[in-house]
Amino acid sequence: MAPTAAAAVVTTALARRSRPWVLAAAPLTALTGAMLWFFRDPERDLGPGLVLSPADGVVQSVDPQPDGRTRVAIFMSPLNVHVNRAPLDGTVTSVEHVAGGFRPAFDKDSDQNERVVWHFATALGDIELWQIAGAVARRIVPYLGMGAKVSRGERIGLIRFGSRVDIYLPEGIAPAVSVGQRTTAGVTRIDHG
Structure with a gap:
């Protein structure tokens, strides 16, 4: 720039x-x-709730997973803020880059795209979060590494241009968002608590 x-x-x-x-x-x-x-990268006043949205955007899907978790997929258009935030307090236990394609982030098969997979040790157990690159977004920039302590709403990384962020809620945590709902990173409550 x-x-x-x-x-x-x-x-x-x-x-x-x-x-x-x-x-x-x-x-x-x-x-x-x-x-x-x-x-x-605007400053934010943290919202209520235990689990906060990791991304600005629109909820694309809320899908129960076979292992009991629930995946909440948030599509980030090029008009959204692309700095992602920690959904809750914890410790980064892994940050893994996974090579893949560059399908449009709103495509149902975009979970095969280039991505960074995060795991956080939290009071709820392991929280998994995926930063997924889209057709235009070809670079994901993690700000933190393994072992970093994070606070809810803290900046963790950036995805350049249109993309998607998926958060996997642990079994027993009901999502408080629905398809089509707009989210704001660090503000919108994701859990029903």
Whole structure:
């Protein structure tokens, strides 16, 4: 992002001296603004509840799993904040990069995409969270490593552009969200508690 911003500043300065530079300055300035907006990372007041949403977006599915857990899949469009947050207090027990494809994140088969799989030791037991890259999102950036202590709502990583985050609620924890509901990372309650 720094090279784009620097180019925008230089071409804007040159545009003040020579009108043809406006043709370069205008799109570079617009691109810099779009990048600043996309990579925004607002402060949040934590919501109530034990398990908070790890992502901004829309609940794509709420699926019971054969092992008794419930998967809540949250689709993040390019318009959402893409910084992901810890769903509850705990310790990171593993962060694993898994190679895969780059299908659109809203596709039902996107769970085979490139992803980072997190495990957190929590008061509820093991919490599994997947950061899934989409067709445009080709880079997942974990902020923490194994052994890190996390607080609910703490930033854990970033997925660039459209993507999906899945959280697996342990058996006995009922989801408090439904398909189509908008979520805000660190604010929206995921559990019924």
